Amino acid sequence: xxxxxxxxxxxxxxxxxxxxxxxxxxxxxxxxxxxxxxxxxxxxxxxxxxxxxxxxxxxxxxxxxxxxxxxxxxxxxxxxxxxxxxxxxxxxxxxxxxxxxxxxxxxxxxxxxxxxxxxxxxxxxxxxxxxxxxxxxxxxxxxxxxxxxxxxxxxxxxxxxxxxxxxxxxxxxxxxxxxxxxxxxxxxxxxxxxxxxxxxxxxxxxxxxxxxxxxxxxxxxxxxxxxxxxxxxxxxxxxxxxxxxxxxxxxxxxxxxxxxxxxxxxxxxxxxxxxxxxxxxxxxxxxxxxxxxxxxxxxxxxxxxxxxxxxxxxxxxxxxxxxxxxxxxxxxxxxxxxxxxxxxxxxxxxxxxxxxxxxxxxxxxxxxxxxxxxxxxxxxxxxxxxxxxxxxxxxxxxxxxxxxxxxxxx
Ligand code: CTP
Numbered sequence: 001x002x003x004x005x006x007x008x009x010x011x012x013x014x015x016x017x018x019x020x021x022x023x024x025x026x027x028x029x030x031x032x033x034x035x036x037x038x039x040x041x042x043x044x045x046x047x048x049x050x051x052x053x054x055x056x057x058x059x060x061x062x063x064x065x066x067x068x069x070x071x072x073x074x075x076x077x078x079x080x081x082x083x084x085x086x087x088x089x090x091x092x093x094x095x096x097x098x099x100x101x102x103x104x105x106x107x108x109x110x111x112x113x114x115x116x117x118x119x120x121x122x123x124x125x126x127x128x129x130x131x132x133x134x135x136x137x138x139x140x141x142x143x144x145x146x147x148x149x150x151x152x153x154x155x156x157x158x159x160x161x162x163x164x165x166x167x168x169x170x171x172x173x174x175x176x177x178x179x180x181x182x183x184x185x186x187x188x189x190x191x192x193x194x195x196x197x198x199x200x201x202x203x204x205x206x207x208x209x210x211x212x213x214x215x216x217x218x219x220x221x222x223x224x225x226x227x228x229x230x231x232x233x234x235x236x237x238x239x240x241x242x243x244x245x246x247x248x249x250x251x252x253x254x255x256x257x258x259x260x261x262x263x264x265x266x267x268x269x270x271x272x273x274x275x276x277x278x279x280x281x282x283x284x285x286x287x288x289x290x291x292x293x294x295x296x297x298x299x300x301x302x303x304x305x306x307x308x309x310x311x312x313x314x315x316x317x318x319x320x321x322x323x324x325x326x327x328x329x330x331x332x333x334x335x336x337x338x339x340x341x342x343x344x345x346x347x348x349x350x351x352x353x354x355x356x357x358x359x360x361x362x363x364x365x366x367x368x369x370x371x372x373x374x375x376x377x378x379x380x381x382x383x384x385x386x387x388x389x390x391x392x393x394x395x396x397x398x399x400x401x402x403x404x405x406x407x408x409x410x
Contacts, residue, residue, distance in 0.1 A: 012039045012190045015124075017097035017117045018058075019104045020048020022167040023133040023176035027098050028053070031061050033183035039190065042067065042092065044117050046104070069116050093126045094189045098159075099133035099176050102144050109147035127189040128156040131182045136172030148251075155254045157232070159185050162371075181371060184391045189236070195404060197238035202278035203231045204271060204285035204317075206246030208264045212309065213296035220286050221368040224248030226333070226359075226392050227284035231256050233396035234280075242278070244270045246285055264288050264314035271317055275324075280403065282331040283318045284357075286368075290314065322352030329403055331355045337362040344378045354380045355403055365389065377402055381409075 014034055018027045024045075031041050043058040044067040055066035097104060097117070104117070108130075113119040121128070130151060138144055139161065152158055159177045166174050176182075205227020209217040224245060231243040232253035241256040244267055252258045259274070261267045264287045271281075290311035300307070318332045332353045334344040340358030348356035358376040361367030366374040366389060374389040379402065387398050 013092040014039050014041050014094045014096055014186055014190065015092045015120065016041050016043045016058075017095060017100075017104075017120070018043065018045045018049040018053070019097060019099050019101040019117075020046055020051055021099040021101050021133050021176075022052065023099040024049045024052040026176050026179050028057055028061055029179035030096070030098055030182050030186075031058060033179055034186060035062065037183070037187055039187070044068075044120060046115060046117050048101070048103075067116055090123070092124075094129060094186055095121065095124050095126060096129040096131070096182065096186045097121075098131035098179075098182055100130040101132075102134045102138045102141070102147075105130070105132060105144060105147045105151065109150040128154075129159065129182070129185050129189055130156055131159040131161075131177050133161050133176035134174050135166060135168050136170045136174045139172075139174045152251060152254050157185055157189065157236075157254075158251075177371075181391050184394045188233075188393060188397055194238035196234055196280075196400065199234075199239045199279045200242065200277045201231075201234040201239040201280045201282065202242045202244070202271065202274050203227055203234065203282045204244045204246075204267060204287075205231065206248040207286050208246045208267055208288045208314075209262050210264065210288045210291035210314070211295040212292050213298065213300045215299050218288060218290070218292065219247075220288070221361075222246070222248075222286035222335075223369045224250050225369070225371065226373060226395070227282070228253060229392035229396040230282050230284055230399065233393060233400060234282075237397075237400060239280070240277075242274045244274070244285070264291065264317070268315050268317045268320075271321070275321070278328060280329045280331070281321060281325070282399070283321070284333050286333075286335060287317060288314055316351070318353070319351045325352070329354045329407060331357065331399065331403065333357045333359055335359045335361045335367065341376055341378070341384060344376060345384075348378050348380065354406060355399070357399060379406055381406070 018024050034041050041062045055068055058066045107118045108121050113122050159182050161173050162175045163173045164175045165171050206224030207220045207222040209219045211217050228250050231241050235241045235255045243256050244259045259270045261270050291314050293310045293312045330353045332351055334347045334356050336343045340360050344356040344358030356378045365372055372389050373392050373395045375387050377385040
């Protein structure tokens with residue numbers, strides 16, 4: 001789709017598709033968040049969506065007529081104005097659908113085109129962001145899972161629903177993601193530079209598991225979300241991405257090669273294997289510092305005796321990379337309780353990194369498991385940049401912004 005310019009500035013146009021779900025009203029917040037950031041929003045509502053919210057709400061919010069159906073050229077709506085709406089839609093760089101119902105996901109995945117939104121989807125060539133919302137059983141249904149895989153495989157960004165109490169009375173995943181989070185993903189898709197083209201970014205993510213016996217292991221609370229966001233951001237900016245991932249419950253971002261590992265030693269082997277190809281390395285994984293020296297061959301049985309595990313240190317992968325990195329850019333993470341700045345500075349120096357991301361993990365709404373993060377970037381120049389709390393995907397983009405600036409300056 002074409003980029004149109006006004007006075008030298010690129011126009012940022014988004015189409016907001018609204019499906020028929022109880023969360024349709026939350027799309028108003030999303031529209032407002034985008035408009036506040038200077039994005040022109042053209043709303044398209046399905047027939048079912050209009051059962052939940054009146055188009056007038058969105059017309060008033062966006063100061064534009066809402067496209068309600070393919071053949072809605074009735075009343076004051078003329079064919080000319082319908083054509084105008086379609087033109088506006090075609091100028092958009094991003095199509096965001098929120099809420100994306102199970103029905104819409106199925107239509108998009110299978111190429112059905114029986115209303116304006118599904119027809120537009122097929123004709124659209126820009127970035128697609130889908131924010132599903134539905135009942136937990138529908139979300140978990142194999143048909144929906146398969147449709148989501150298909151859509152992810154096409155490179156679309158899925159903003160996963162949140163867990164919580166749903167309108168139907170169930171508790172579980174299915175609630176539309178926070179509109180601010182969806183807006184951040186759309187803004188990042190709109191501003192997406194392709195400044196990592198030609199780079200190979202090696203990312204590590206998630207925890208490691210160190211076996212104690214065949215049924216037990218030592219691990220930590222890392223969810224992998226930060227590392228996966230880094231991989232997604234790098235791929236969106238044109239990089240080839242290799243994601244070495246510990247055991248996590250996340251779907252890999254589209255277009256990323258994933259190498260699954262379990263232990264710190266497996267992670268080290270995978271990183272060293274792919275090191276020759278990498279130009280940028282981001283070590284977001286929470287690697288175990290110790291492992292059991294001799295894991296038991298059979299299940300350890302309970303007894304009245306105290307049990308002592310003999311732990312030995314694992315290899316510090318980041319420190320090893322710091323010694324051998326050459327021209328590569330190396331980013332580490334320092335997960336800390338309390339102010340992360342002093343430790344981030346110390347680890348940057350001791351592990352010879354170009355950037356250390358100081359990450360506070362003992363605060364609600366930031367760190368392990370959270371969708372947001374609040375970090376401080378310490379650069380090899382000694383500069384420290386404190387970033388405001390933001391969705392992990394946005395934090396990932398800021399990491400690459402500063403990393404590339406660092407390289408350009410040297
Ligand atoms: N790291 C690594 N290999 C290890 C341990 C850590 O590559 N065996 C990397 C992590 O991926 C992260 C960075 O080192 O990028 C810092 O990890 P962190 O656990 O914060 O630091 P440690 O050096 O392990 O220090 P401590 O646990 O004492 O804070």
